[in-house]
Amino acid sequence: MEAVLISAGKSSRMGQDKALMISNGELWGISIIRKLLLVCEKVIVVLGHHKNEIESALVSNLTDIELKSTLFVENINHENGMFSSIQFGFSFVKKGQASFFHVIDQPFISKELYINLNKKWSQIIENGLDYHYIQPTYNNKKGHPIIFSPNSINKIVEADSNSNLKIVMDSLINGDYLITDDSTILHNINSKDELNKEFR
DSSP, X not given: OEEEEEEOSOOTTTTSOGGGOEETTEXXXXXXXXXXXXXXXXXXEEEBTBHHHHHHHHHHHSOHHHHHTEEEEEOTTGGGOHHHHHHHHHTTSOTTOXXXXXXXXXXXXXXXXXXXXXXXXXXXXXXXXXXXXXEEEETTEEOSOEEXXXXXXXXXXXXOTTOOHHHHHHHOOOEEEEEXXXXXXXXXXXXHHHHHHHTO
């Protein structure tokens, strides 16, 4: 299992790079990477805007062991939109590997959610089932992160660059869902107001 973490945007609504926001004494980027590394062999971090500053800060806060399992890549076309970063990031996933898809604006998801998603995926593989993805749900609402199968990753990478993840997922007929009581799977923190609401 690998993971693609998207942190390439300008974070204009937040007013500062979300990867470098600090909550509970830890950078958002570091918090997400560490939770992903609980269940993933490698985390591919897709950078774009302020690439050097973000990479430098994250590298200096990761341990040597964590760094060996973290790959930083730059999407020079990040201004073309998130889907370009998604396609770029998934192009680095090892052939035949499933992968988490994660965005930088969801730093508060519980460790248990990652573990449970990975466990469900392992059960699917053990039972020889052919699912394209697993997506968590809270109160019947779909959230993130999502695990994509190797075949689904290929379809995402090969999709038209003018497409988007929703269009590709709509073409993936066979998905499974993990019901969770972790409402943060629905919370994309894009502004200071949204961050304040998270702690009310």
